[in-house]
Each structure stands twice: as structure tokens, then as C-alpha cells.
Amino acid sequence: MGFIGCLGRQIGSHGTEREGIIKIGAESLKHKILGPLGLILAAGVVFSFFLPSYRHGEASLAGSKAKDFALQIPGASHLADLRGKVVVLNFWASWCPPCVEETQSLNRLQQAIAAKGGVVLGVSVDEDAAAYNKFLQDNHVIFPTYRDATKKSAVDYGTTMFPETYLIDREGRFARKIVGPQDWQSPEIMRSIDFVLNQK
Incomplete structure (x- = not known):
């Protein structure tokens, strides 16, 4: 593609x-x-x-609970296990060029928010495990990722195009949905993330 x-x-x-x-x-x-x-x-x-936004016609998710799903990353077997952290949940695929485009920016975001109680969580919809692992190695991905070959987690979130990202607060509620690849160090994006990080 x-x-x-x-x-x-x-x-x-x-x-x-x-x-x-x-x-x-x-x-x-x-x-x-x-x-x-x-x-x-x-x-x-x-x-x-x-401007990062919802897709045309979508209702805002802000304030609603993020649906839990199973995953396999160090220290967590479900999204709910990350409660207490601010989660930048990024759905992506190795065959999606815009996903490749923002990967290094997501690496830098992980470095910036980890000490503040934030985490970038990547969920890949790759069916090919070899392609997924090669992507992680080639791009030196440092944030936790999980491969959901069934795409169920993405479908449950209403995500069918990639990349698509959800900002989830410490209580497990949606704060914002962000469509498409981003410069995750941009002032506008960082203001949104810092606002959620500073909520207690």
C-alpha cells in the first residue's frame, strides 16, 4: 500500500x-x-x-471508559493493568507508511512521558509476525507493543484506518482521539498530553 x-x-x-x-x-x-x-x-x-480530530460524523469519546482488552507486554496482561498511568494507545501496522512516519516521534514521546507516569502503548494489527518483529527491530521501537492479529481490539474501538491514537487518563477514561500520523512533540499535542498527565 x-x-x-x-x-x-x-x-x-x-x-x-x-x-x-x-x-x-x-x-x-x-x-x-x-x-x-x-x-x-x-x-x-x-x-x-x-488539526488532529475525530473522523467526520463521529461523536466525542471524552469522559467515557476505554474498553478493556487482553494484551501481552511486560507487567500487563490487560489494558486495565495500566490504570494509574496516562496511556497513549496507538493502533498501527507495519504495512502502513504513515505509521512508519510517526514511529520515531512516538519513541521520543515515550522517553518524554515515562517519568511522569505516562506510557505509549502500540497495538499492531499485523497478521504477519515476522513483518511485525522486523518493524520493531528496524525502527528500534522502545515503547511496549502488542500484536493483535485478529484486529479485535481495533475494531472494538471503531478503528479501521491507521494510525489512530487514543489518549486515556489515569482512571481509564478517554481524554481524546487523534486521527492520522502526528508530530508527537508538537506544542499542540504536548499541551493535550501534559494536561492529562497533570490531572490527579
Whole structure:
């Protein structure tokens, strides 16, 4: 799966509404009637492509309990065993170029939040164990990961495109959902994570 195809799926998931807005903007420019309101709309469309958010039409999960699931990482056999930590739950796959793109940033995030009681938890949907293990070795992944070849945990969370990430607070509640690959050291992302880390 190429990068353009994977990215296209991600953007396309927002449906026809966004496509319609872009087409309207193009027609307005063509007829030279794009006024101040049109410029604001166009800027909003561009910004919305880069703002981490829910997929189009999804309801907010904030405050609801994160569904528990079995896993195999050092010190934990279930997600619930990480209660008391802030969990950055990242669903990914070795065949997904955007997942590769953000891996080193997730490594740095793990280093930044571990001492504060946070943990990056990667859940791979790889069916091929060899490809999964090679990815971990090639990318020097330092955060705990678990391979769920059945994809059940991802499906239970409503995740069908990757990467997709859930920020879970110390009480096991969703704080935020983040769609697509990110710069996990960006000020906007770090503010969100630090806010949850500082909650007692």
C-alpha cells in the first residue's frame, strides 16, 4: 500500500462534505467572487486537514471508559493493568507508511512521558509476525507493543484506518482521539498530553 493511497483513505473518510466545500471554493475562485467570507472558509478547510480530530460524523469519546482488552507486554496482561498511568494507545501496522512516519516521534514521546507516569502503548494489527518483529527491530521501537492479529481490539474501538491514537487518563477514561500520523512533540499535542498527565 503506497503512501498516497493510505493518505487518500484517511482523508476520504471525512466524506463528501469536505469535498463539496473544496469544489465550491474552486468554483468561486474561477468566477472571481471569492470574498472575505470565502477566504475564511478556504483557510478553515486547509487548517482542518492538519488539526488532529475525530473522523467526520463521529461523536466525542471524552469522559467515557476505554474498553478493556487482553494484551501481552511486560507487567500487563490487560489494558486495565495500566490504570494509574496516562496511556497513549496507538493502533498501527507495519504495512502502513504513515505509521512508519510517526514511529520515531512516538519513541521520543515515550522517553518524554515515562517519568511522569505516562506510557505509549502500540497495538499492531499485523497478521504477519515476522513483518511485525522486523518493524520493531528496524525502527528500534522502545515503547511496549502488542500484536493483535485478529484486529479485535481495533475494531472494538471503531478503528479501521491507521494510525489512530487514543489518549486515556489515569482512571481509564478517554481524554481524546487523534486521527492520522502526528508530530508527537508538537506544542499542540504536548499541551493535550501534559494536561492529562497533570490531572490527579
